[in-house]
Amino acid sequence: MTITSRLITSEQDLQAAFDIRKKVFVDEQGVPAENEYDEFDETAKHVLVLYNGEPAATGRLRDVDGVAKLQRICVLESHRKYGLGRAVVEALESIARDEGLKEAKLNGQTHAEPFYSKLGYNTVSDIFMEEGIPHVTMKKTL
Numbered sequence: 001m002t003i004t005s006r007l008i009t010s011e012q013d014l015q016a017a018f019d020i021r022k023k024v025f026v027d028e029q030g031v032p033a034e035n036e037y038d039e040f041d042e043t044a045k046h047v048l049v050l051y052n053g054e055p056a057a058t059g060r061l062r063d064v065d066g067v068a069k070l071q072r073i074c075v076l077e078s079h080r081k082y083g084l085g086r087a088v089v090e091a092l093e094s095i096a097r098d099e100g101l102k103e104a105k106l107n108g109q110t111h112a113e114p115f116y117s118k119l120g121y122n123t124v125s126d127i128f129m130e131e132g133i134p135h136v137t138m139k140k141t142l
Contacts, residue, residue, distance in 0.1 A: 001052065003084060005091040008046040017046050017058035024074035031131045044071070047091040049084050057084040061092045068096030068104040068142065085112075089119055097142050104142055110134040 008014050018037070025031040040062055049057035059073035070092050075084045096104055108116045110127060116138050117123075125137035 001082065003049065003051055003082065003087050005047050005049045005087050007091075007095065008048050013048050013055075014046060016055035017048050017060075020055060020058045020076055021072055021074055023076060025072075025131075028077060029131075029133060031133075035131060040071075045092075045095055047088060047095070049075075049087045049091070051079050051082060051084060056082075057088050059088040059092050061095055063096075063099065063101060066101065066103075068093070068099075068101040070104055070106040073106070073108075085115060086119065089116075093140075093142055102142055103139060105137060105139045107135045107137050110136055113138070 006013070008017060021036055022033065025036050026033045041060070044060040044062045046060045047058060048055055056079040057075040060071050062069045062071065070089065073085065073088050075088070093104060106116065106121065107130060108121070113123060113136055119140070121138035121140045123136045124139050127134045127136055129135070
């Protein structure tokens with residue numbers, strides 16, 4: 001089992017990331033496609049995680065008022081439980097640290113709250129709905 005992650009710098013990798021997001025958020029979770037892709041995709045930093053050389057997970061990072069905002073973190077259903085979600089978060093956090101950011105935050109789906117807690121994130125909000133899915137805001141000092 002080989003897990004590698006990289007900053008997306010090519011159109012091909014970006015399309016692979018969008019394909020993963022479509023499978024997870026649009027097809028699996030029912031998020032409308034027009035809401036999944038937004039104007040921030042052009043300026044965000046995206047990572048792609050490969051499992052044995054195949055694209056399997058992705059996420060993006062935005063600097064929002066000096067805070068690293070981790071977004072669109074997802075792993076293909078067939079590749080969950082291999083540690084790929086951790087690889088995405090760690091890659092995004094590494095980029096954030098390289099950019100001098102000291103804090104990270106994310107809006108995580110409530111079913112993933114224990115996962116993010118294990119990675120050092122603390123819940124700082126009540127439950128709220130995004131795209132009909134319950135979420136919480138979580139933060140971590142980098």
